[in-house]
Amino acid sequence: xxxxxxxxxxYENPRNVGSFDKDDDTVATGMVGAPACGxxxxxxxxxxxxxxxxxxxxxxxxxxxxxxSSSLVTEWVKGKSLDEAQQIKNTDIAQELALPPVKxxxxxxxxxxxxxAIADYKQKHGG
Amino acid sequence: xxxxxxxxxxxxxxxxxxxxxxxxxxxxxxxxxxQHSSGSERDKLLAVQQTANINDAYHSLKQPLMRAxxxxxxxxxxxxxxxxxxxxxxxxxxxxxxxxxxxxIDQSADPDAVIDTIERQLQQQKKQLLQQLxxxxxxxxxxxxxxxxDLIRKLKFFFKLQQELELIEQQLQD
Numbered sequence: 001x002x003x004x005x006x007x008x009x010x011y012e013n014p015r016n017v018g019s020f021d022k023d024d025d026t027v028a029t030g031m032v033g034a035p036a037c038g039x040x041x042x043x044x045x046x047x048x049x050x051x052x053x054x055x056x057x058x059x060x061x062x063x064x065x066x067x068x069s070s071s072l073v074t075e076w077v078k079g080k081s082l083d084e085a086q087q088i089k090n091t092d093i094a095q096e097l098a099l100p101p102v103k104x105x106x107x108x109x110x111x112x113x114x115x116x117a118i119a120d121y122k123q124k125h126g127g
Numbered sequence: 128x129x130x131x132x133x134x135x136x137x138x139x140x141x142x143x144x145x146x147x148x149x150x151x152x153x154x155x156x157x158x159x160x161x162q163h164s165s166g167s168e169r170d171k172l173l174a175v176q177q178t179a180n181i182n183d184a185y186h187s188l189k190q191p192l193m194r195a196x197x198x199x200x201x202x203x204x205x206x207x208x209x210x211x212x213x214x215x216x217x218x219x220x221x222x223x224x225x226x227x228x229x230x231x232i233d234q235s236a237d238p239d240a241v242i243d244t245i246e247r248q249l250q251q252q253k254k255q256l257l258q259q260l261x262x263x264x265x266x267x268x269x270x271x272x273x274x275x276x277d278l279i280r281k282l283k284f285f286f287k288l289q290q291e292l293e294l295i296e297q298q299l300q301d
Contacts, residue, residue: 031219032212035280038287040222061226105210112212 003064004098010068015075018057020044028124030116034109039066043113045077045085047121053077053085058113065103069093069110082118130184130197140195140264142188151185191257192286195279198264199272206276213280222284225249229288232295242296249292253285 003011019042020027030043039062046055056074060067072093077085093099093107131138134150156162158181163174187193196207213219228245235241256278263275 029216031216031223032214033219033222033284034210035213035283036210038284038290040219040226040284042219042223059223061223061230108210109212112214116214 003068006072006097007064007068007099010071010097011064014058014067014071016055016057016071017059019059020046020055020057025124028117028121030113030118030120032109032112032116034062034066034105036105037062037066039063039106039109041066041070041109041113043070043073043110043117045114045117045121047082051081053080053082062109063103063106065097065099065106066109068097069099069106070113072096073110073114077114082121085114086118088114128180128184129201130188131201133181133184134188136188138198138201140191140198140261142194144189147185147188151181154181191260192279192282195260195264195275199276199279202267202272204272204276206279213284215277215281218281218284222288225288226291229291229295233299238299242292242299245292249285249289253282253289256282256285 022029022044024046026046026048028045028047030045031041032043033040039060041058041060041062043058044056045053048054056077058070058074060070073088076088088111090104090107090111093110094104097107099107129138134147134154136142136147136150155178158174158177160171160174160178163170166174187197193207199206225245225248228241232238232241232245260275260278260282263271263278
């Protein structure tokens, strides 16, 4: 199956790979996985006092589309408020990366990862 | 279609695989398109269709995860095509760590020993989860069926890890 140029770009030069210290109070972590293909995705956000996502990092074990989807999402969430980041839809990710139908679940995984990270932040900070 | 019924076997997770194998061969012979070459076009078509069903059924029942999924589907819980993300953080954290261990194998001084250690760990975890799955499926309650579905999802991650490990082993040998 042919990957789009954008997927290949993110796959070959993934943005924001790595981890933050999960015990840092400003850091929140979203962990999600896709049983069907065994992909595992960790997405972390660093949120400042104004509630803006200052930085984001990811680590994904999976196919090129899963890596590209999480890489793209870390770029998109930077500078956004939690509410704005919450609005990111898997269809936007799939469209931006021109994902074929069989890879749509990779974009769903990335959307769920950012939502899980936001939920983790809200839980850490009392809702 | 009920695959267990097709082979006239009890719809249970704990399945006699030898018996399944011999019933499969018998059915396959019975419906082999060559046996129906003198029949009408319709008969031939039916035989081809039936052969395909028998093959699908056999391959599904042979593998424990597919067998478990089929059992749950018969009970009205379909999970084979779900796209929902799995979100158990502790389990996923462990998966992430195992993936990291796999990724570091080629930098190890003794890769074979590391592979052996991980392999043993995977086998043990899989065995444990499969035992839990058998118990959950045996109880035939809606609650335990949900539990079984979650165990199948977890096992899929372990089967994937196993595949990845075999791939690494292959690459190291080449």
